[in-house]
Amino acid sequence: MGKQARAIVDLSLKDLVKDLNKAYCDEWLAFYLYWYMAQTVSGRAYEDMKEMLEKIAKDELEHAGELADLITKLGDVPVANPMELEKGANSSYLMPPRNTADINRIIRIVAEAEAEAIEVYNKIAKKTFGKDHVTYQLVTHILSEEVTHEEMFENLLER
Numbered sequence: 001m002g003k004q005a006r007a008i009v010d011l012s013l014k015d016l017v018k019d020l021n022k023a024y025c026d027e028w029l030a031f032y033l034y035w036y037m038a039q040t041v042s043g044r045a046y047e048d049m050k051e052m053l054e055k056i057a058k059d060e061l062e063h064a065g066e067l068a069d070l071i072t073k074l075g076d077v078p079v080a081n082p083m084e085l086e087k088g089a090n091s092s093y094l095m096p097p098r099n100t101a102d103i104n105r106i107i108r109i110v111a112e113a114e115a116e117a118i119e120v121y122n123k124i125a126k127k128t129f130g131k132d133h134v135t136y137q138l139v140t141h142i143l144s145e146e147v148t149h150e151e152m153f154e155n156l157l158e159r
């Protein structure tokens with residue numbers, strides 16, 4: 001992003017990048033959690049669950065990439081050290097269930113992680129609305145995908 005592009009951001013850039021980096025860390029934790037559960041899920045109907053987890057893991061990795069791109073455009077860098085991902089995230093890592101066949105627990109974990117993501121992006125969207133159009137556009141795009149993820153898993157709970 002050039003000088004003028006940064007100049008039109010009507011917010012503290014330092015603050016904004018901090019928020020985006022926290023969300024970036026969240027996305028990596030979510031990706032790893034879903035990907036891990038997709039590899040290890042077992043028991044009845046494990047194939048459907050594996051497929052859903054793989055699909056959303058892919059979305060979360062994409063979100064991490066989109067955030068990294070934006071942070072870079074804003075003149076900063078995303079968190080470089082993987083050891084710092086959990087410390088830098090908005091919430092701590094949700095451990096996958098010990099019992100890999102516990103589909104209900106998996107569903108609850110995903111629903112909780114998605115609810116947290118929705119809260120995070122809602123906050124950034126409110127903060128950037130009318131102040132940083134580029135960030136606003138990206139976070140509302142990500143937000144809409146997190147809403148879909150939550151719905152996919154909440155529907156399974158209600159069944």
Ligand SMILES: [Fe+2]
Nearest residue numbers: 027059060063
């Ligand atoms: Fe995400």
Ligand SMILES: [Fe+2]
Nearest residue numbers: 114117146149
């Ligand atoms: Fe998600």
